[in-house]
Amino acid sequence: MDLTWFVSFLLAFIISSFIYSTWNSIYRGRNLPPGPTPLPIIGNALHIKRGEMVKSLMELRDKYGSIYTVYFGHYPIVVLCGYDTVKEALIDRAEDFGGRGRLPTIDQFVKGYGVVFSNGNRWKDLRRFSITILRNFGMGKKTIEERIQEESSFLMAEIKSQKEQYIDPTRFLVQAVSNVICSIVFGNRFEYSNDSFQKLLTMFSVVFQDQSGVYGQFQDMLPTLMSYVPGPHKRLNRSMKRVTDFIRERIKMNEESFDPHSPRHFIDCFLAKQKQEKDNPNFDRINMVFTILNLFFAGTETVSTTLRHGLMILMKYPEIQDKLHQEIARVIGDSRVPNIEDRSKMPYTDAVIHEIQRFSDILPLNVPHATTRDVTFKGYTIPKGTDVYPLLCSVLQDPTKLACPTKFDPNNFLDDKGCFKKNEAYMPFSAGKRVCLGEGLARMELFIFFTTILQHFNLTSKTTFTEEDIRPVMTGFANIPKFYQMSFVPRV
Ligand code: HEM
Numbered sequence: 001m002d003l004t005w006f007v008s009f010l011l012a013f014i015i016s017s018f019i020y021s022t023w024n025s026i027y028r029g030r031n032l033p034p035g036p037t038p039l040p041i042i043g044n045a046l047h048i049k050r051g052e053m054v055k056s057l058m059e060l061r062d063k064y065g066s067i068y069t070v071y072f073g074h075y076p077i078v079v080l081c082g083y084d085t086v087k088e089a090l091i092d093r094a095e096d097f098g099g100r101g102r103l104p105t106i107d108q109f110v111k112g113y114g115v116v117f118s119n120g121n122r123w124k125d126l127r128r129f130s131i132t133i134l135r136n137f138g139m140g141k142k143t144i145e146e147r148i149q150e151e152s153s154f155l156m157a158e159i160k161s162q163k164e165q166y167i168d169p170t171r172f173l174v175q176a177v178s179n180v181i182c183s184i185v186f187g188n189r190f191e192y193s194n195d196s197f198q199k200l201l202t203m204f205s206v207v208f209q210d211q212s213g214v215y216g217q218f219q220d221m222l223p224t225l226m227s228y229v230p231g232p233h234k235r236l237n238r239s240m241k242r243v244t245d246f247i248r249e250r251i252k253m254n255e256e257s258f259d260p261h262s263p264r265h266f267i268d269c270f271l272a273k274q275k276q277e278k279d280n281p282n283f284d285r286i287n288m289v290f291t292i293l294n295l296f297f298a299g300t301e302t303v304s305t306t307l308r309h310g311l312m313i314l315m316k317y318p319e320i321q322d323k324l325h326q327e328i329a330r331v332i333g334d335s336r337v338p339n340i341e342d343r344s345k346m347p348y349t350d351a352v353i354h355e356i357q358r359f360s361d362i363l364p365l366n367v368p369h370a371t372t373r374d375v376t377f378k379g380y381t382i383p384k385g386t387d388v389y390p391l392l393c394s395v396l397q398d399p400t401k402l403a404c405p406t407k408f409d410p411n412n413f414l415d416d417k418g419c420f421k422k423n424e425a426y427m428p429f430s431a432g433k434r435v436c437l438g439e440g441l442a443r444m445e446l447f448i449f450f451t452t453i454l455q456h457f458n459l460t461s462k463t464t465f466t467e468e469d470i471r472p473v474m475t476g477f478a479n480i481p482k483f484y485q486m487s488f489v490p491r492v
Pocket residue numbers: 100115116117127181294295296298299300302303306362363366367368369392428429430431433434435436437438439441442
C-alpha cells in the first residue's frame with residue numbers, strides 16, 4: 001500500500017516537474033515584455049483579484065510599467081498603459097496593432113462574424129460599409145440627427161408622464177438610445193410601453209452585467225475551465241441568441257417590402273450590397289445578423305450608461321447643472337429643439353460631456369486587440385496574433401495629462417478664457433484602425449439627449465451623492481455605475 005502511494009507521488013512529482021520545466025522554458029524563451037511569473041494551466045489567474053480585473057491590471061502597471069505581459073491560461077496578453085504607450089501602438093503603429101483579440105465570453109457565440117469581432121478582409125469590408133451608412137449616405141430621407149431629435153422628444157414626453165415621481169431612469173434611457181439604433185437599422189422605433197421590446201433590452205443589460213461580473217471575468221481568463229463551472233456566464237449564449245432571433249425575424253419581414261432602388265435603413269442598404277456583391281461571403285446573412293447585433297450591443301449600453309452616469313454626476317454637482325442650464329438658455333432657449341450646430345457655441349456643455357465620458361470610463365479595458373504580424377515594440381518581440389489590451393482607463397486617468405485624474409472636473413477641457421480645449425487623455429472611443437465606428441453617432445446622441453433633458457428639467461434626488469457614489473465601479477469589461485432614483489422637475 002505504502003509502495004503504491006510512494007509510486008503515485010513520485011509519478012505526480014515527475015509529471016508536474018516536466019510540465020513546469022517545459023512551460024518555464026517556453027515562457028522564458030520568449031522576448032515578451034516582463035510580468036508576473038505565470039503558472040502552468042492557470043497562468044496569472046492568481047494575480048487577478050476576484051472580480052477586480054481592472055484594478056488588478058492597474059496595480060500590475062505600478063509594478064511593471066507601461067508595458068507588461070500577463071497570462072490568461074497559456075495565452076500571453078500584452079498590456080499597454082498610459083497615453084504615450086497606447087498612442088504609440090494604436091496610432092503610430094496602427095496596422096501592427098489593428099487586429100481583434102480574443103474575448104471568450106463573446107467569441108463562443110459570435111465566432112468571428114460581424115464587424116466588431118472579425119479580422120482581415122471580412123472586417124475591412126464590414127467596417128467600410130458600416131461607416132458609410134452611419135455617415136448618412138443613401139439611407140432614406142431622415143438624417144441621423146433628425147432621428148435622435150425625434151427620439152429625444154418622445155423621451156421628454158415619457159419623462160413628463162412620470163409627474164416628478166422618484167424613478168430609476170435606466171429603462172427610459174436604454175429605450176431611447178436603443179430606439180435610435182432601431183430607427184437606423186429597421187427604420188422604426190418602439191413604444192416605451194412595448195413589453196416584448198422591453199424584454200429584449202433587458203437581455204442587453206443582462207449580457208453586459210454577466211460579462212463584467214466575477215464569473216464573466218474568470219471566463220475571459222480561463223474559458224476551458226469555466227465551461228465546466230455553473231454560473232451566470234452560462235446564460236450569455238442564451239441571451240444573445242434571443243437578440244439574434246429577433247434580428248433575423250426583422251430582416252425576413254423587411255425582405256418582403258425591399259426595393260433596391262430606395263433603401264430606407266441599414267437592413268435595406270445591406271440587402272442592396274448583397275445583390276451588388278453576390279460572390280462576396282463577407283456580406284452574407286450571418287455577417288449581416290452579427291453586424292446588426294454588434295451595432296445594438298456597441299451602441300445601446302455604452303451611450304445609455306454614459307447618460308445614466310452623467311445625470312448622477314450633475315445631481316452631485318448642482319452648480320455645474322446650473323451653469324449648463326444658463327448656457328442652454330443663452331444659446332438654445334426653451335422652445336426649439338437642440339441641434340448639433342449648437343455644440344460649437346456651447347463650450348461649457350461640450351467640456352462637461354467630455355469630462356463625463358472621461359470620468360465614467362465605460363470600457364476601461366478597451367476591446368481586446370491583437371498583433372497582425374510579428375511586431376518589435378519597445379525592444380520586445382510580440383508574435384503575430386498575440387492579444388493586446390490597450391487599457392483605456394490608464395489613458396483616461398493619465399496623471400501626465402490631468403492635474404487630478406480621479407476628480408470630476410470640466411476644467412480638464414476648458415482654457416483660461418472658458419473656451420473648449422482638447423485634452424489627450426480623452427480616449428473613450430479608443431484610437432487608430434479599430435477606433436469606435438459609432439463615435440460620431442454617440443457624441444451626437446450624448447449632446448442632444450443631455451441638452452434636451454436639461455432644457456426641460458431640473459434634476460433632483462433624495463440621495464445626497466458622495467464622491468464615492470459617482471466613482472465608476474471598476475470591475476470587468478464594462479463599468480456599470482450604481483443604480484439610483486431621481487426626479488425630473490419641469491423647468492417651464
Ligand atoms: C459612449 C458611447 C460609446 C463608447 C464609449 C464606445 C467605445 C468603443 C470602444 C472603446 C471600442 C473599441 C475600439 C478598439 O477596439 O480600439 C468600440 C468599438 C466599436 N463601437 Fe463603440 N462606443 C460607443 C458607442 C457606439 C455606438 C453608438 C456605435 C454604433 C451604433 C458603436 C459601434 C462600435 C463598433 C461597430 C465598434 C467596433 C469597431 C471595429 O472593430 O472596427 N459604438 N467602441
